[in-house]
Amino acid sequence: MPQKGSKKPLRRGEAGRRGDDVRSDTHVSVEIRDSGGLQIRMTSKVAAFYGESIKETADIVLGELTVKHAAIEIDDKGALPFIVSARIEAAARRAGCDGVALPERTVVARQTPRDRLRRSRLYLPGNEPKFFINAGLHRPDGVILDLEDSVHPDEKDAARILVRNALRTVDFHGAERMVRINQLPLGLDDLDDVVPEAPNVILIPKVEHADQVREVQKRIEKLQKSGDNIQIWLMPILESALGVEHAFEVAQAAKSVVAITIGLEDYTANLGVPKTVEGIESLYARTRLANAAHAAGVQAIDSVFGDVGDEAGLRAWGSRSRALGFEGMGCIHPRQIRPIHESFAPSQAEIDKALKIVAAFEEAEAKGLGVVSLGTRMVDPPVVLRAQRLVEQIKRAGLVDAERAGPGGIR
Amino acid sequence: MSGNELLVNAAGRKVPNIVNGQEQVPFMGVAAYGPAGAKQAPPIRSCKDYPDNGDKRVPDLATALERCGLRDGMVISSHHHLRNGDQVALAALQAAAEMGAKDLMWFPSASFPCHEPVIDLMDKGVVHHIEGSMNGPLGAYCSAGRMRGLGVLRSHGGRWQAIQDGEVKIDIAVIAAPTADPFGNADGSHGPSACGSLGFALADSIYADHVIVVTDKLVPFPCIPWQIQGNSVDCVVEVDSIGDPSQIVSGTTQITRSPDRLLIAEYVARFIRDAGIMRDGFSFQAGAGGIALAFVRFLKEMMQQSRVKARFVRGGSTQYLVELLKEGLTDYILDGQTFDLAGVASIASDPRHVSTSPFTSYNYHGKGNFASMVDASILGATEVDVNFNANVNTHSDGILLHGIGGWQNCLFAGCSILAIPSFRDRIPVIVQEVTTMTGPGELIDVVVTERGIAINPRRRDLLDRVRGSDLPLRPITEMKDEVERIMGGAPQPARLTDKPVAVVKWVDGTVLDTVWQVEP
Numbered sequence: 001m002p003q004k005g006s007k008k009p010l011r012r013g014e015a016g017r018r019g020d021d022v023r024s025d026t027h028v029s030v031e032i033r034d035s036g037g038l039q040i041r042m043t044s045k046v047a048a049f050y051g052e053s054i055k056e057t058a059d060i061v062l063g064e065l066t067v068k069h070a071a072i073e074i075d076d077k078g079a080l081p082f083i084v085s086a087r088i089e090a091a092a093r094r095a096g097c098d099g100v101a102l103p104e105r106t107v108v109a110r111q112t113p114r115d116r117l118r119r120s121r122l123y124l125p126g127n128e129p130k131f132f133i134n135a136g137l138h139r140p141d142g143v144i145l146d147l148e149d150s151v152h153p154d155e156k157d158a159a160r161i162l163v164r165n166a167l168r169t170v171d172f173h174g175a176e177r178m179v180r181i182n183q184l185p186l187g188l189d190d191l192d193d194v195v196p197e198a199p200n201v202i203l204i205p206k207v208e209h210a211d212q213v214r215e216v217q218k219r220i221e222k223l224q225k226s227g228d229n230i231q232i233w234l235m236p237i238l239e240s241a242l243g244v245e246h247a248f249e250v251a252q253a254a255k256s257v258v259a260i261t262i263g264l265e266d267y268t269a270n271l272g273v274p275k276t277v278e279g280i281e282s283l284y285a286r287t288r289l290a291n292a293a294h295a296a297g298v299q300a301i302d303s304v305f306g307d308v309g310d311e312a313g314l315r316a317w318g319s320r321s322r323a324l325g326f327e328g329m330g331c332i333h334p335r336q337i338r339p340i341h342e343s344f345a346p347s348q349a350e351i352d353k354a355l356k357i358v359a360a361f362e363e364a365e366a367k368g369l370g371v372v373s374l375g376t377r378m379v380d381p382p383v384v385l386r387a388q389r390l391v392e393q394i395k396r397a398g399l400v401d402a403e404r405a406g407p408g409g410i411r
Numbered sequence: 412m413s414g415n416e417l418l419v420n421a422a423g424r425k426v427p428n429i430v431n432g433q434e435q436v437p438f439m440g441v442a443a444y445g446p447a448g449a450k451q452a453p454p455i456r457s458c459k460d461y462p463d464n465g466d467k468r469v470p471d472l473a474t475a476l477e478r479c480g481l482r483d484g485m486v487i488s489s490h491h492h493l494r495n496g497d498q499v500a501l502a503a504l505q506a507a508a509e510m511g512a513k514d515l516m517w518f519p520s521a522s523f524p525c526h527e528p529v530i531d532l533m534d535k536g537v538v539h540h541i542e543g544s545m546n547g548p549l550g551a552y553c554s555a556g557r558m559r560g561l562g563v564l565r566s567h568g569g570r571w572q573a574i575q576d577g578e579v580k581i582d583i584a585v586i587a588a589p590t591a592d593p594f595g596n597a598d599g600s601h602g603p604s605a606c607g608s609l610g611f612a613l614a615d616s617i618y619a620d621h622v623i624v625v626t627d628k629l630v631p632f633p634c635i636p637w638q639i640q641g642n643s644v645d646c647v648v649e650v651d652s653i654g655d656p657s658q659i660v661s662g663t664t665q666i667t668r669s670p671d672r673l674l675i676a677e678y679v680a681r682f683i684r685d686a687g688i689m690r691d692g693f694s695f696q697a698g699a700g701g702i703a704l705a706f707v708r709f710l711k712e713m714m715q716q717s718r719v720k721a722r723f724v725r726g727g728s729t730q731y732l733v734e735l736l737k738e739g740l741t742d743y744i745l746d747g748q749t750f751d752l753a754g755v756a757s758i759a760s761d762p763r764h765v766s767t768s769p770f771t772s773y774n775y776h777g778k779g780n781f782a783s784m785v786d787a788s789i790l791g792a793t794e795v796d797v798n799f800n801a802n803v804n805t806h807s808d809g810i811l812l813h814g815i816g817g818w819q820n821c822l823f824a825g826c827s828i829l830a831i832p833s834f835r836d837r838i839p840v841i842v843q844e845v846t847t848m849t850g851p852g853e854l855i856d857v858v859v860t861e862r863g864i865a866i867n868p869r870r871r872d873l874l875d876r877v878r879g880s881d882l883p884l885r886p887i888t889e890m891k892d893e894v895e896r897i898m899g900g901a902p903q904p905a906r907l908t909d910k911p912v913a914v915v916k917w918v919d920g921t922v923l924d925t926v927w928q929v930e931p
Contacts, residue, residue, distance in 0.1 A: 024836045046837045048808035049902035057899075078836025081899035106896070133897060134671045137861050334670035 010034060013094025015158050016087035018075045024130035026054075026079040028091040030062075033069040038062060044076035054084055061088040064101035082165040083129040090158040105168045109198035111230045112176050114258050117141050117396055118299055119328035119344045120337045121178060125150035126159035132166050136173030138334035144178040147190050148205050156182065160193050167197035176200045178235070184212055188219050195223040198230045201258070206266065207236040208243040210253035217254040232256065235301065239263035240270045244285045251296035259299035261330070262289050265306075275306075277313050279320070290325035304330035311339055318343025346390055354394075357387035417911075417925075422800075422851055426922040427911050431516075431540065431560045433578070435914075438921040441853055446776055446919070451577030453620050465594040465632055467647045472506040472625065475646040476583065479621035483513045484539070485582035488619065490612035491521035492587070492599055492748060496658030499587035499625045501528055502650075508537040516560070518579060519543040520570060520611040521814045525658065533558060542579065543570075544814020545913070553912050554810045556928035562811070562913030564804055564926070566819035567611065567747070568773025568780065569916050574614045576776060578920055584615035584622045586639060587653045591626035595644025596637035599749075600759040600766075602628035604654045607728070607749020607758045609638040610768035616643045627653045638766060664729040664751045666708060667701030671832060671861045676705035678882065679789055679830045679859045684713050685880040686873055688787050688826055696725035696782075696821055697789040699750040702830045706789055707731040714740050725772070725785055728754035728764070736763060745781060747772055747817060773820035775918040780820070788824035792831050794845045797888050799852030799867045801829060802845040804915055807838055809846055809905040809929045811913065819918050822854035826873065833860040833894045839902055841891045846905050848924040849915055862890050906930040 011032045018027035040058050044051055058072055070092075076084065082103050089101045121142035124131050128150070135143045145163040147156065163179060179194050180203040181187035187204065194202070204216050213236050220232055234257045236250050243250070244267070251260045264282050268275040275281065286302065293300035302321040305314045314336055321329055322344050329344075331337055346354070356374060361384050364372045372379040416428045420437035428435055436444060461467065469475045487507065489500035500519060505528075507515060513536050517529065521544040530552050532538040540560025545553050553562045565573055573579045588597035589604045599609035604627055616622050622644045629649045634641075667673060679702075683689050689710065697703035708731060714720070720739065724732050726746035730753035735741045737757075744764045749755050757764045772781045782788075793812060794802040806812045821827060833841050841860070856873060858865045865887035866874050877884065895901050906929065913926035 048905065049839075050837055050899065052903060053899050078838065080837055080897060134861055137674060138670060335673065 011096040013091045013096070015090035015094060016079075018077070022077045024078050024080065024083070026077065026084050026087045027075040028087045029073045030067070030088070030091040030095045030097075031071040032067065032095050032097070033071060035069050036071075037069055038067070039071045040074065041072070042074040042076065044074070044078070046076065046078045053081065057081055057084050058088055061085050061101040062092060065089065065092050065097045065099045067092055067097055070095075079129070080133060082169040083162065086129070086158070086162040086165045090161050093157065093161075103165050103169055107167075107169060107171055109177070109200075109230055112200045112233070114233065115299070116176060117328075117393070118176070118259060118301060120331050120340045121301075121328070122175070122331050122334060122337065123150065123180075123304070126163045127151050127155045129162055129166070132170050135334070136171060136175045138337050139173070140175050140331065140334070140337050141328065142176035142178050142201065143172050144180050144203060144330070145199075146180045147187075148180050148182050156186065160190055164193045164197055167194070167199060178203055180205060180237075181216075184215060188215065191216065191219045191223060195220055195232065199232060200230070201233045201235050203235045203237055203261075205237045205263065206239045206243070207250055208238075208240055209246060210249040212236075213250055213253035213257060217256055220256075233258040235259045235261055237261050237263045238285075238289060239266035241267070241285075244288055247289045247292035248295055251292055251298045257296075257298055259301045259327075260289060260293050260296075261301035262286060262303050264303040277307070277310070277317070279317065286321075286326070287324055294325060299328070300326045302326040302329035304332050305336065306332065308333040308336065311335075314339050315343050346394060350390065351394055354387035354390040357384060358391050361388070420922065422848055422923060424848055424924045426914060426925050427561070430563060430914055430922070431542075436921045438917050438923040441851060444919045444921050446576060448576075450575050451580060451618060453618055465641070467595055467641075467644060468593050468629075469646045469648060472503055472585075472623070472648055472650075473510060475623045475648050476503070476507055476510060478646055479583045479623060481507055481510060481512055481583065484515070485512070486516045486518050486580060488518040488581045488584045488615045489520070490586060490609065490615065491519055491523065492606040492609055492611060493604065493654040493659045494606075495523040495525045496604070496655035497523065497525055497587065498652060498654050499585060499650075501526060503585040503623070503625075504529060504532055504538060508532055508535065512537060514539040517541045517543070518581060520567065521816070522546070522549055524548065544816070545811050546813055550811030554805075554926070554929045555931065556908075556910055556912050558912065561911060562926065563916060564815055564913055565916045566773065566815040566918055567769040567817045568775055568782070568820040569815070569918050569920065571614045571769040571774040572776045572918065572920055573916070574618045575774065576920060581615055581619035582621065584612070584619035586612045586616060586622060586624050588624050588626040588639065589653065590628045590630055590634055591624050591647060592630050592632040592634035592641065593647055594632050595622070595624045595639070595641030595647050596632070596634040597624050597626065597639035597641075597644075598634055598637055600636070600755060602626075604628075604652065604656055604659055605755050605759070606659050607755045608746055608766035610747055610766055610772075612639060613768040613770065616640065619643075621645045623648060625650055625653060627651060660749065660755055661751045664699055664704060664731070665701065666704045666731075669701070672702050673705050674861050675830050675832065675859055676702045677709050678864055679706045679828055680709035680713055681880075682828070682857065682859060682864060682877065682882060683710060683787055683826075684717070685882060686826070686876045689713060689717070689719055691719055692722045693719070693786045694721055694723045694725070694784070695787045695789065696785050696824065698791070699727045699729050700791050702791070703789050704729060704731050706830065707735070711735060711740060725781070725788075726750075726754065728758065730754065733757045733764070736761065745772070769817075773817055773918075775820075776920075782817075782820045783823040785821070785824040787826040787828060788821035789828050789830050790818055790821055792829045792840070792849075794840055794842050795829055795831065795855070795858050795887075796842050796845045796852070797891055799855040799858065799887065800845050800848050801850045801852075801855055802847045803849045805847040805926060807842070807846055807902065807905060809907045809927060811926060815849055815915070819850055822850050826856050826870075827854060828857045828859055829855060830859045833862045833890055834898060837898055839891075839894045839898055841887065841894050843891065843901065847915060847926055851923070858887060858890075860890060862893060865890060
């Protein structure tokens with residue numbers, strides 16, 4: 001046992017990133033000691049503005065984790081409070097401390113409808129906090145806080161804390177809040193931190209069997225024991241030949257599944273073929289997935305388009321994807337959002353025709369006619385149904401948007 | 412040397428009544444001050460004292476300075492068209508140091524990090540103080556209160572005004588010239604160190620007592636075209652190199668890749684379109700910052716879609732403005748400085764790409780200037796406050812960061828737009844009150860950030876024109892509150908002493924604000 005007054009560290013942990021190229025992040029090291037109180041040393045590029053606030057955050061976080069004696073070194077590069085807090089907590093937990101330090105919740109979780117527009121979902125690497133705060137300003141339909149492939153295995157714990165803090169404090173400006181958990185079983189533990197923060201959608205990676213979806217659903221239900229929770233939707237990601245073969249049963253695995261999607265990097269690796277911009281190698285998988293989704297009554301959502309610089313390629317992919325029956329795809333950069341929204345938007349000709357058909361249907365209804373006709377042509381019931389769904393869809397997307405966002409048009 | 416009294420000016424800022432021994436007029440309001448008297452003039456010279464064959468060459472800078480009568484306490488000026496590649500200003504000051512000169516005032520049109528060795532000359536007493544933009548190490552030196560005199564920050568137009576009105580009397584102007592002839596005719600658009608326009612050196616050449624042209628490309632008379640007239644020049648010095656070309660102009664200027672900044676640029680372009688500013692025959696000015704460049708790209712697309720053509724665009728020119736010219740989307744580029752190789756090539760070869768000076772563009776004490784004729788200017792800022800006052804000079808901690816450039820002058824455009832992020836890392840840009848006032852809010856019309864667009868309530872006309880558009884219009888106070896929420900509260904106030912280290916001049920020569928020493 002160290003003697004009273006000794007400054008010898010008992011345990012040590014560090015978290016966050018440092019270096020000249022780091023921005024909006026904080027590096028923290030925590031050395032637990034057995035006496036001497038909290039010794040906080042801080043350097044920060046924003047010390048002149050928020051030095052006091054950073055120290056206060058450290059006091060609060062360490063207090064919550066009941067750390068009484070420790071040497072804390074903070075090297076801050078202008079991180080926002082939720083990031084500072086997450087880095088201190090991660091460092092302390094790596095130093096062996098227990099407990100959590102939840103920042104005050106400043107955003108209200110809102111339930112999203114099952115059939116919400118999900119044209120675009122913007123991936124945010126879970127351990128890269130600087131991209132979180134402005135992600136919603138680019139108006140994606142959803143943001144995905146990713147705990148899986150974009151996070152190094154050694155950083156899973158830190159990313160989980162960061163994502164939890166973000167869900168409590170970051171305003172995503174109306175984007176649906178999604179979290180991609182890790183592959184099971186690790187992903188089930190992710191849920192413990194994430195589910196209490198009421199994300200709208202959990203993406204489950206590398207799903208091959210319906211059981212995996214049910215396992216996630218069970219854990220969510222367990223974590224949501226109390227009454228007034230929001231409904232958390234599930235979006236399984238199929239990333240292998242076997243997963244694709246099970247698309248329909250996966251889509252039907254739980255009532256909370258709202259969409260199924262595909263991960264093409266892993267899928268093409270599984271097939272042992274190169275991934276191309278045309279996507280011919282995944283045509284079967286994607287049509288199969290789209291068909292299964294529609295059969296199960298859930299949305300079919302496509303993969304991501306990896307070349308951020310190739311907008312024409314992205315638009316071509318998006319148009320083909322819509323033609324196959326997909327309703328949206330992922331994005332890895334905010335500049336992909338608008339091309340995707342435009343690719344998945346119906347053309348003006350489609351809209352005009354649908355509006356005419358719906359009007360003709362309503363007129364026929366009003367007149368008590370059994371047959372809907374447009375000019376001299378009779379319109380079949382499935383055509384009416386499709387037109388009604390399209391009109392519904394463009395109303396949800398905002399008709400003005402749909403009119404103004406012509407191909408290549410800047411709004 | 413600082414003023415012995417502080418006065419409160421019309422902007423509510425405390426300013427010294429005396430700066431470097433000269434009595435000052437405190438800022439009286441945007442258009443309140445009326446100048447009187449005559450312009451200053453250099454002494455009358457005679458041809459009989461200059462060689463008939465026009466050959467004014469001398470072997471080196473020291474000889475030139477000697478011919479020009481270098482004495483202690485003189486004002487030595489230089490221009491900044493060579494930007495961070497400039498080797499001439501420092502060489503001149505160092506030559507003066509070797510000749511034993513003391514207490515000089517260096518009067519650059521702007522300083523760059525390459526001028527850091529001037530600190531050494533100030534420590535040794537060679538340079539007394541600097542009147543001109545200071546940033547980087549020079550900014551930190553001045554902010555720490557280590558300079559013997561007060562820094563004086565002026566806009567490009569304000570520098571012309573100060574020279575013309577006799578506030579600053581240049582004893583020796585040292586003009587780096589990418590091409591020159593032995594008579595002293597000089598041009599910036601050709602030569603190994605080509606920088607495009609030489610407009611910032613024009614006032615110096617007209618009003619200085621003595622003028623030295625320094626070149627690394629001497630051509631036989633005549634140097635065609637000439638931007639500086641040899642008739643004003645005392646001596647010509649030929650050197651191996653006037654600067655490092657890689658630091659003078661960029662190979663290519665880069666559009667920002669930050670999605671947030673692209674969003675700001677796009678909002679600016681949409682605003683200009685939806686407010687009806689973008690129409691046939693319009694004009695705009697945008698600098699070489701990443702947001703401004705991206706704005707030009709977005710606007711170009713909209714101009715093409717609407718088949719709209721500008722009458723003129725104002726540089727600093729870059730490849731993006733040159734594209735507009737080449738593709739017939741503007742009739743002219745009126746260029747104050749040239750930022751990249753495409754700009755230099757264009758100004759050297761295309762008669763529609765015209766070099767301007769601070770006299771034509773910005774001088775407030777003239778019979779008008781171009782700045783107020785421009786329909787829209789797109790500008791940056793380090794801070795803007797809830798009253799639309801803005802700061803481009805100091806960091807929020809009070810340390811000198813940037814010069815004014817043409818920024819104050821551009822506020823007179825039909826619609827002045829600050830295109831800025833609402834915060835940087837954890838530093839708020841939209842604040843309750845600016846640390847330093849570089850521009851009064853009554854001249855700042857629109858603030859465009861990634862979180863929305865705030866229109867100055869004084870511009871009801873602009874508000875009316877964009878009402879009903881899908882632009883994200885918001886009150887500036889609401890954006891400030893949101894930024895403070897994100898930052899975790901208002902920032903601690905800057906820790907400043909009550910000792911002035913520099914003043915910010917308004918375009919009419921009155922004192923708009925004071926830069927205070929930062930607490931050690």
